[in-house]
Amino acid sequence: MDTTTPVATAPVPWMLSEASPVTASGHAPFSSRFAGIGVKIPEPIVTSVDLVRGARHHPHIDLERLTGVHERHVAGPGEDSLSLATGAAREALDRAGIQAADLDMLISCSITRYRDGLNMRMEPPLSLDIKTAIGASRATSFDISNACAGMLTGVFILNDFIRRGVVRRGMVVSGEYISALGRNAAREVRTILSSQLASLTLGDAGAAAVLERAPAGAAGIGITSFTTLAEHSRLCLAYPSKSAPGAVMYTKARTLQEMALEDTPQLLREVLRLSGMRLDEVDYVIPHQTSARAITKGERILSRELGGSPKHMVINIQEYGNTASTTHFLALHRYLEEGRFKPGDKVVLMALASGLEFGIVTFTVDDLVEKYGHGH
């Protein structure tokens, strides 16, 4: 890999951002685009009614009305973070029409790194197991961890390597076997004020995206922009459980949501300014899926603060719940399969995650839709 390509500096705004053009000569050497997106959704389903009904303290909580989550998929026997990640990776490769050996880089972004049951892998990184499983022998690999902003952070990193010409193709992948937090929370939750309530929304899934080099200026990924508002870093903390396999997560959900809603308009305004777009010119905003109510409320605030609304605010939490770092790509995959996107559509992927991590990836839909049988 050539790692010496010099690129001139540009002013750094609040958000750490990459946007075309970035170089003194006016353009990054390349653009990058999504070449394929894959998911692995386990078959077993647990409804919110069943989850709450099975809770130890029989809390009187209408979880579905409160969060919008009707059901979530949960890993079945023999499934774990690794199997979900590799399943998604294989579909992404297939959709992209490439072999694993074509990948130059592989970034694993899971919060949960469970293998062989609920054993959380620390070393070696899970990315090594994924690349071995799919045969990506040439790929430079490593793990990152950035809560539910993990996959979009991975896109930010990989996009940077591709744009500079250091790598041609890479994969961002995550397998989230996170439903054990919901099971553990169900032992403790007594009321809607429980700090473990958010864990009841979690579901399992794997997702993967293949990114590849495109000519400078081509449709594809536009802006990638991230920041961490760390004064809120302790609003959501997860640790291994002391009483059961897997982890527990304690969230000051109301405060977290308030902070997110307060800061999002200003940060999104900065990204829209960088991209030269108005909010009402955006075809699809895909936010992190935490709660249908929170997303709807956020949409109202964005409209009020920024003027106008995106054409579509995507909510798919009903069937999947909050699948942690994979939510954006589950939504993208679903919309690609259903043929909802058309070339030229402007999509904004918006991460809000523990940290408090705030990130945005914008892209313009191109012939990616053809990989899903929906060329227009």
Added chain:
Amino acid sequence: MGTVIEAVATAVAAERPFAPTSLELTDRAARECLRRAQREPAELDLLLNTGIYHDRNLGEPALAALVQEDIGANPGHPPVGGHGTFSFDVLNGVAGVITAAFIADGFMQSGAAHSGIVVAGDADPQPGKSEGFGYRRSGGAMLLGWREGLAGFTQFSLETFPEFEGLFHSAVGWSEPDGHGLHLGHAHHNFLAVERLDGFLERCVECATIAVERFEAKTGVDVSATDLLIASHDDAAFGDLLADRVGISRHNVVHLPEHLHSLHTALPMAAVEEAVRDGSLAAARHILFVCAGAGITVGIAAYENQSEVAA
């Protein structure tokens, strides 16, 4: 233009009751690193944590966000036209620091960032309950900046040798009372187990030798011209053994004092700090970083030293 190391710092503590946590040591190292460089936390664009073993095995959020808040790197609401910091964790064992530098260097080359700090830190998450954890409580920090007219990091490489994955393994798992869990003897709780098999050092030396040879062939870096080898591995013998294999004099290897041998992810920071202290870094022009650990993963970076590093 290049990404240069502006400063390094480490903080270590003995294993004792009420010892500082890995987060506290990481915070301490980061603050000291910034102080040595006469930089303010608010100047940081990036904060990348590479530490693996967190207090109580914290899984979320990224530890980097906690460090960012603790050291006061733009933690608050975004002012209009203000400056922010982006934090996340990079997990790649002993090669984590090189991996994070690789990522940070990329963002600096593309102009997204002008400065960043890579931090590391490890501590036994549950002293008395963990198995096989032999690392010293420590934190480390390396401040990186983008400098006109200087080379700094010029080449990076990350190679893996999964055929030796089984030689080092660590996980947090549940142990059932009937002994069907991760290990016997730890009923009813999650605990960390670190397992390192015989032959790990020797295999790492072999893999690192192969990786260095490939690195030389691919990048054109003349390894024999290395003035200073900063080699990081769980076993302190790794540096000399690797130097012998790749044609570098043992005199050009940074040797850590014994009390720092059992550091883990912060090893590269400790080595740079030691090289500044003994003067070998200032005298060196061509520096080679080689970090080898679980995977087996080998991280390599070539560094052209043209500026002073504060330590």
